[in-house]
Amino acid sequence: MKLSLHSEWRIFYGAICFALGLALYYTLPFDLPVSIPAMVFVTMLAFQRPRYRKANPAYISVILFAAGILYACLRIEYADHHFIEETVYFSGEAIIEDIQERENAPVRLTLENLQSLSDETMKFNKVRLFVRTKIPEYLLAGDKIRFSAVLERPQGKLSPTGYDFARAAYFDGVQASGYVTTDIERAQFDNHNGASIGRVRQEIAEKLVRLIPGEAGGLAAALIVGRRSYLSDDAIDNLRASGLAHMLAISGLHMGLFVGAAFFMFEFVFLFVPIASPNINGRKLAAIFAWIAATGYLLLSGMSVATIRAFVIATIAIVAILLDRRVVSLRSIAIAAWAILIISPHAVMSAGFQMSFAATIALVCVYEIINERRRIKYEQDQPVFRTDQSFITRFGQNIGRFIGYTSLTTVIAQIAILPIALFHFQSVAVLGLFSNLVAVPVLLFIVVPFGFLSAVLGILGLEALSLPFFVWGLEQILDIAAFVADVEWSRVFMHPIHDYIFIMSLLVGCGLILIRHNRYVSSILFAMYLMMPLTFYIEPPSLIITQSGHGFVFQSKNGQFTYYNLRLNSFAADNYKKQWGLGPHVDTKRGQRSCDDYACSYDILGDRTAINVKHFAALYEACVAGDIVIILRKWVNYCRSNNLVIIKEQLATEGPLFIYENDNQNNLIWVNDKKNRRPWSGAE
Structure with a gap:
């Protein structure tokens, strides 16, 4: 065949x-x-x-x-990156590169050019810190601040198949993370030392939030400059549950709409502005100015992987206009992928890169098939669109065609990103088709046009003419997301899937894209692409022990999520729930513990006991009574127990620990195992 x-x-x-x-x-x-x-x-x-x-x-x-x-x-x-070797106390000055503020969460600062005031040799290029202390008002990127903080190695993964924060920090050039211990003082206003773009983004975002009250202002900041920190956790969760989270990432949709609006605006202007040389094509000149506008939008958006991909494709489309070639093709997407892989090769591991290219490639290929069939009909003298119909009939057909193509686009994108969403997030938005069908037209015909018009009129101080329509569109999108998210089954959670199943699914998807004109093979590949990530998944652990040695997570015999010493709505707690295919809002139970100055005892798995020994005097009794005993390394020889003994030092550096029980045997999986000797793994 x-x-x-x-x-x-x-x-x-x-x-x-x-x-x-x-x-x-x-x-x-x-x-x-x-x-x-x-x-x-x-x-x-x-x-x-x-x-x-x-x-x-x-x-x-x-x-x-x-x-x-x-x-x-x-x-x-040849990367000039390294993490700090041990936890240190830092007191000095630094320049703010970025500020992220979230509702009910500490402020996160990304700092550069750190210099200790007491030790001239203590310098750091870049760190990330959480701030729960007092900060000055109107603190902006580029300001120099003075503070004290505890610095430590960036945290690694939370689960065996989870996102590796340490690897991401390594490639971002971050040397340490930690938390601020004193009030922050502003030492100097913006010194324009490389943080001007970040400052402009922050100023635009804060101006939008002041100008547009409520969640709509936060959504405007996310759409225009790519800053999600002004949105509440509930709003972000609603957008994710409704399948509208892609609107938060400045990607092909946003870049395409922006470049298209800029192109048509410049083309309209050049129609009425005489061009000196008759050899200059106004359409091509408009394409050049649209590319300049796209470059500025790229810088303001924060230059995420999805935005860079969209910019490269937009650049190729503009070059195609200048050369009178086909605008979008699989070749242009491949060139964009090559560009990102050369510039940031580690982006291949990110969910943003994978989902962005998967959805774009699938859409381009499907619409190529549709256009090819329309071309064949045209060549066979079969009119694709009838011209002998009334205006109302044609208008109704165009509306139906738009709804059909919007639905088809949503379905294609949802199917394309299915294995990626299950692998990285263990969830799928079931009602994404409905929410996108309603929200995307609002974004296309209200938010983007009136947002662009408000920006142009804002130069003349006339933004009040169009801003209410822009705000109304934003509010409608948020209302749609909240309405869909309130449906109990709007989002389905699944167990994590194996790495090799994920890779095989992506390879099957690539084969589905490349193979043409063979319905039998394509049908088999399509079925495999859908079924593999839904069928083969990782069995949940029997018990999870956090790095502190005092945090325990397990599912009780009645199926209830039970935990000790874990913030219920924290990112870590939500991540652990996904190991059992549970969502963030499931019923939970806080376990009962017994603590004194010598040890802490925890009831786990219904009929077992875990003991964290704090004093040597409690060691013998703990080793006899505990099913799991957590002790210091120097006490190992004194604990002659046949039960599971865990070393605190190993748990602190290589944890969390996932315990799988099979046939009365414990299989231990250290999430950040030091056998992984990579620059970001913490191996000595």
Whole structure:
């Protein structure tokens, strides 16, 4: 059976192989010497015989896979990043790079150029700190502050398949995280030392919040400058539950609407402004000015992966207009992927990169098929649209066509990101089709046009003419999200899925995109793409022990989520609930404990006891009575127990600990195992 492939499969296939090489190297538990992948890559290139007119695709794919491993190895080898080795107390000055404020949460500061006031050798390039103390009013990015803080290594993963915060911090150049211990003093206002863009973004966001009261102002800040910190937790959770969270990420939809609005505005202006040279095409000149506007929007948006991808595709579309070529194709998406992978190779591990490209690729390919069928009908003299109908009939058909295409776009995007959403978030928005069908037209026809018009009129001080319509559209989107989120089954939670199932699902999806004109093969691949992440999942642990040694999480025999010493609505608690396929609002139970100056005893799993020993005098009794005993390393030889003994020091550095019970045997999974000897893993 001969398979027909997409006409632009080569560049797309090459990007997939390169990305797989990057992903493999980032997931390895150890670093490779640069010489090994370099030797493999050079050897494979040497054996590629140039006398063949057509290169072997399988061989080329292996070469690109090896190139991805080599490139990731080189970027880590020559990266000037390192974490602090131990917890330190810092007192000094720093420049604010970014400020994030959230409702019912401490302020998070990203600081750069830290300099200790007492020790000139204590310097840090970049750290992230949580602030629960007093901060000055109107503190902005670029200001220099004076403070004291506790600095420690950035936290790693919370679960075996969870997001690796330490790896993300490493590639962001963050050397430490921690918390501020004193009130913050402003030492100097903005010194324009590299933080001007962040300051402009913050000033625009705060102006929007002051100008637009309530949650609508926070949504405006998220849509325009990519700052979500002004939205409440409830609003963000509603948007996620309703399948509208993509509106918070400045991606292809926002960039496309912005560039389109800028392009048509400049094209309209050039129609009435005479151009000096008759050889200058007003449409192409408008495309150039639209690209300049898109560049400014990219800088203001925070330059996330989705925004960069959308900007690269918009740039390719503008170049296509200048060269009179096809605007959007699979080739342009592949070029955008190559650009991001070269600039930020670690982005391949992020959910934003994966979901953004998965949805965009699926949409482009499906609409290519639709356009191809319409072209065939046109060539066969079968009119795609009838012209002998009344205005009302055509208008009704256009409305129906818009609803149909909006529904189709939503369904395609939801299906494309299904394995990625299950792997990273363990949840799917069931009513996403309905909410997008209602909210996307509001965004397209009200929020974006009147928002763009308000920005233009704001230069003349006339924004009051269009701002009420902009605010009304934002409020409608929030109301739609809240209405859908109130439905009990609006979001379904699943158990985590295995890494290899996730990778296989993505490869099946790539095959589904590349293979054309074979309904039998495409149907099989489509079924596999949907069923694999829904069928094969990781069994939940019997017990989770947090790094402190005093936090326990398990599901009781009656199915209730039970916990000790854990903030109920914290990010960690929500993450642990997902291990059992539970949502953040399920019924929970706080376990009963017994503590004194010598030890703490916890009732776990219905009929067992875990004891955290604090004093040597309680060691013997704990080792006899406890099913799980948590002690210091120096006491190990004094605890002759056949039960499970856990070392506090190991738990603090390699935890959390996931315990799986199989046939009365305990299988221990250390989430941040020091056997993973990577620069961000904390291995000595």
